[in-house]
Amino acid sequence: MNVVRPFKSLSDLSEAGLLQGRDKAELEKVSARYAIAVTPTIAGLIDPTDPVDPIALQFVPDTAELHVTPEERADPIGDHAHSPVEGIVHRYPDRVLLKAVHVCPVYCRFCFRREMVGPQGLGTLDAAAMTAAFDYIRSHDEIWEVILTGGDPLVLSPRRLADIMGELASISHVKIIRFHTRVPVVDPQKIDAALIDALKRSGKTVYVALHANHPREMTDEARAACGRLVDAGIAMVSQSVLLKGVNDDPAVLASLMRAFVETRVKPYYLHHPDLAPGTSHFRLTIEEGQKIVAALRGRISGLCQPTYILDIPGGYGKAAIGAQPIRHMEDGCYIVSDFQGREHTYPPT
Numbered sequence: 001m002n003v004v005r006p007f008k009s010l011s012d013l014s015e016a017g018l019l020q021g022r023d024k025a026e027l028e029k030v031s032a033r034y035a036i037a038v039t040p041t042i043a044g045l046i047d048p049t050d051p052v053d054p055i056a057l058q059f060v061p062d063t064a065e066l067h068v069t070p071e072e073r074a075d076p077i078g079d080h081a082h083s084p085v086e087g088i089v090h091r092y093p094d095r096v097l098l099k100a101v102h103v104c105p106v107y108c109r110f111c112f113r114r115e116m117v118g119p120q121g122l123g124t125l126d127a128a129a130m131t132a133a134f135d136y137i138r139s140h141d142e143i144w145e146v147i148l149t150g151g152d153p154l155v156l157s158p159r160r161l162a163d164i165m166g167e168l169a170s171i172s173h174v175k176i177i178r179f180h181t182r183v184p185v186v187d188p189q190k191i192d193a194a195l196i197d198a199l200k201r202s203g204k205t206v207y208v209a210l211h212a213n214h215p216r217e218m219t220d221e222a223r224a225a226c227g228r229l230v231d232a233g234i235a236m237v238s239q240s241v242l243l244k245g246v247n248d249d250p251a252v253l254a255s256l257m258r259a260f261v262e263t264r265v266k267p268y269y270l271h272h273p274d275l276a277p278g279t280s281h282f283r284l285t286i287e288e289g290q291k292i293v294a295a296l297r298g299r300i301s302g303l304c305q306p307t308y309i310l311d312i313p314g315g316y317g318k319a320a321i322g323a324q325p326i327r328h329m330e331d332g333c334y335i336v337s338d339f340q341g342r343e344h345t346y347p348p349t
């Protein structure tokens with residue numbers, strides 16, 4: 001496919017043959033409500049003849065998004081409840097989110113912040129708001145880690161990123177700066193020397209959390225982009241969302257987690273999908289998720305195991321929800337299950 005620019009509208013996607021067999025009139029209603037963007041790299045990974053292509057499911061709009069269930073909510077993980085100043089979310093004592101930008105290179109159809117990101121979303125913080133955000137971080141010396149998320153912070157120019165890192169460099173209690181991004185996968189050429197220099201500008205420890213959900217996203221170009229970051233001394237972890245039809249299969253997840261480890265990206269979080277509006281077609285039950293995650297035990301190396309996580313609706317933070325392989329008995333013993341489901345007794349100590 002010879003494409004050179006992102007697809008940002010239904011007509012762009014239609015011209016590229018990515019809306020075959022879809023109800024375009026109904027899709028107009030989706031497009032009126034939620035942002036659309038597909039990079040050329042991602043478009044090139046989609047098989048337009050496959051109606052259940054796992055890459056298309058993540059990025060090409062679907063009429064199922066018009067179905068909103070009663071339990072879904074605009075702010076599923078409760079960012080607003082913990083936002084003391086614009087752009088800052090301070091949910092846990094020792095870390096904050098800094099949401100400098102609400103733009104992404106792609107718009108994921110299951111996004112937990114889909115009501116906040118995109119051209120009609122919360123936009124980019126202006127200079128005064130950025131100053132207020134830095135003042136907040138500076139005045140709270142319990143903040144050890146700043147997590148740039150959004151939106152995707154790596155859509156910012158190297159100059160803007162260098163400015164942010166320069167500000168954070170001047171705050172001595174901030175030791176760790178983490179970026180949550182899809183850029184190494186969806187626009188790998190953007191991970192160049194200028195961007196890497198900007199990320200290293202603070203002199204602090206930098207982590208990049210890579211968001212990818214299917215092993216086909218981990219192309220040679222994506223792996224090379226991650227390699228450039230890691231070679232520059234930037235640590236990488238992964239985050240994925242467990243999505244029906246995309247990766248709700250132990251073999252697919254095993255392949256994805258191995259691809260991360262092969263690329264020097266440590267598997268970190270596997271998120272249960274959030275209650276974002278119009279995303280019920282992506283959600284499985286927690287019991288189904290636990291079975292899939294349990295099947296990874298023994299199948300893949302300990303290095304490859306992610307932590308299965310639920311963001312508790314309402315802003316109460318994260319809970320690890322992988323099935324516990326241990327039970328505490330009344331006589332004080334523990335019953336521990338091995339990776340084949342066999343039970344063993346462990347004595348009280």
Ligand code: SF4
Nearest residue numbers: 104107108111150151
């Ligand atoms: S890149 Fe992240 S913030 Fe942006 S649409 Fe996807 S999930 Fe949402």
